[in-house]
Each structure stands twice: as structure tokens, then as C-alpha cells.
Amino acid sequence: MxxxxxxxxxxxxxxxYEVSLEPRKIYQTLPDPDAARHRQIRVIDESGEDYLxxxxxxxxxxxxxxxxxxxxxxxxCPRKNRLTTA
Numbered sequence: 001m002x003x004x005x006x007x008x009x010x011x012x013x014x015x016x017y018e019v020s021l022e023p024r025k026i027y028q029t030l031p032d033p034d035a036a037r038h039r040q041i042r043v044i045d046e047s048g049e050d051y052l053x054x055x056x057x058x059x060x061x062x063x064x065x066x067x068x069x070x071x072x073x074x075x076x077c078p079r080k081n082r083l084t085t086a
Contacts, residue, residue: 007028007029007031007060008026008027008028008029008060008061008062008063008068008071009026009027009029009041009043009058009059009060009061010024010025010026010027010058010059010061011023011024011025011026011027011057011058012056012057012058012059013057014057015057017045017053017057019046020045020046020047020051020053021043021045021046021053021057022046026061026063026071027043027044027045027058028043028044028071028072029041029042029043029044029058030042030043030044030050032052035052036055039054039055039056040052040053040054040055041053041054041055041057041058043058
């Protein structure tokens with residue numbers, strides 16, 4: 001079984017999505033070829049859910065393994081609206 005590496009982006013702007021996105025924050029993305037054809041990207045946002053956003057609002061980044069591991073260790077706990085360990 002093949003696994004897909006986690007992809008990350010940094011938010012460049014949040015116009016119209018101020019509640020859901022924070023500029024300069026790192027977000028995890030999910031593959032969505034249909035969204036890409038429409039110049040959108042599927043991002044796990046502040047709610048902990050994945051939504052489509054304009055791709056131009058983000059830039060892809062490569063994270064060193066220790067940082068990648070740290071980012072993947074935490075996730076948003078929607079009921080408590082705070083980060084918790086996975």
C-alpha cells in the first residue's frame with residue numbers, strides 16, 4: 001500500500017476568510033485534483049475541517065522532518081477550540 005506524504009502550505013492572505021484563515025500560518029492540505037483544476041486548494045482550516053480556498057492565498061512549503069513531526073502531532077480539538085495532542 002502506498003501512502004501519500006502530507007503537504008503543507010503557508011497562508012499569504014485571508015481576505016474574505018478572516019475567521020477561517022490566519023496569514024503566515026502553516027496549514028495541511030488534502031489532495032483534490034478537481035479543486036486544482038478550478039485554481040482552488042483543499043486546506044484543513046481553523047475549524048479543523050477541510051474546505052476549498054483560492055490557491056493564490058497560499059504558497060507550498062517543505063518542512064524539515066522534525067518540524068513536520070511536531071506539526072502532525074497536534075490537531076485542533078473542535079469542541080474545546082484548542083490544540084490537543086493526537
